[in-house]
Amino acid sequence: MEKVYLRPRREDSILRFHPWVFSGAIAQVTGNPAEGDLVAVYSSDGQYLATGHFQIGSIAVRILSFDEDPTAPDFWEKMVRRAFQARVAYGLHGSASTTCYRLVHGEGDGLPGLIIDYYDGVCVLQAHSVGMFKAKSAICEALKAVYGDTLKAVYDKSSGTAPFKAGLDLVDGYLYRAPGFDTDECVVLENGNKFHVNWNEGQKTGFFLDQRENRAAVGRLAKGRNVLNLFCYTGGFSIYALNGGAVHVDSVDSSKKAMDMVDRNMALNGFAPERHTSYCADAIEFLRDVPEGKYDLMIVDPPAFAKHRGALKNALRAYQRLNAAAIAKVAPGGFVFTFSCSQVVDKEAFALAVFSAAAQTGRSVRILDRLNQPADHAVNIYHPEGEYLKGLLLYVE
Ligand code: SAH
Secondary structure, three states: OEEEEEOOOOOHHHHOOOOEEEHHHEEEEOOOOOOOOEEEEEOOOOOEEEEEEEOOOOEEEEEEEOOOOOOOOOHHHHHHHHHHHHHHHOOOOOOOOOOEEEEEEHHHHOOOOEEEEEEOOEEEEEEOOHHHHHOHHHHHHHHHHHHHHHOOEEEEOOOOOOOOOOOOOOOOEEEEEOOOOOOOEEEEEEOOEEEEEEOOOOOOOOOOHHHHHHHHHHHHHOOOOEEEEEOOOOOHHHHHHHHOOOOEEEEEEOOHHHHHHHHHHHHHHOOOHHHEEEEEOOHHHHHHOOOOOOOOEEEEOOOOOOOOHHHHHHHHHHHHHHHHHHHHHOOOOEEEEEEEOOOOOOHHHHHHHHHHHHHHHOOOEEEEEEEEOOOOOOOOOOOHHHOOOEEEEEEEO
16 A cells, blocks of 8 residues: 655644545655555654545545554445444434435545435445545445345446546446346435435435435424425425425426426325425526515525635625525515535524625514534534535524
């Protein structure tokens, strides 16, 4: 294994178990490791620190282990099993009412660069690094060992997330299928709500599992309300609102495929058609034409406006504009669930954008709750960057 030597005094973050080595911290790399190879990281005075996946770029090493040997034959099974056991411990695996969850949340589960979502026996894997992409067969074997006969399929959906490098065959497809399994779709339960998930055609791994708890909060407050779900994707919040007793829900997304799935999910849950309307439209333009006071519960869950630091300023302005429009339009006594999934927009910055939005409208606005990502999107305490989803529940008079 090749070695990476850090510059003097650059080992502190690794000694605090932060899982990334930035290229600027490196003094020397021995040999000529290929991208995705395991390398051993040493301090400037030759002390062993950690082992991880090497990659050319700003994050040069993603650490897999500070003490164990990632080349050990049982390494992947051990790590996947640890992630699985945590989901058993939170009551997610084995729950009768929830049959989908995130099994591996990258750094949060000690596996930087790897996402695995579980949909009722189907594991959908997304590699975000060359190392994880190259390890996918070993990861698939680990999933078979952990889930045993209950594993229906392992689907690799890395084409949109793995860095494009020559020699990597970025084509999505099955790494494993149990005999007779020949579909790209399944029905999952989330807190008793039913959803079709299509990992081949859908966005990300097929479903946004990170909103589970926040959807439940919408379900609890929806009774008797007229709901607007902006950026609805396949209708997660809409289904919970209807099951929670909403009078009517309007769902809006610009993706035709997503809106077709909303309609299928409505039928799957058996709601009377007059309780729901689908709009394939730009959410911002839709909101502009909404009459004041029409809705008394709104969900605003846009895609990440800032994908990197350079886009932060514009993103904050966009969050402010969008939230101002929602706060201005919601009926007195209405709720606004507003979110940001941009990792570079932290809680404080988001709250400030929403505060500016409220001030712009001049309405009385209370923050009733601060919303987060759920337990299966675990944040490694040594890697606060893993916290990305934040939201506020507003009560507007
Ligand atoms: N709330 C959803 C997840 C939202 S993801 C859930 O619970 O599952 C963001 C969504 O915004 C995606 O479905 C994407 O298609 C949609 N989108 C992106 N830009 C949009 C726009 N300008 N107007 C409407 N929808 C948009």
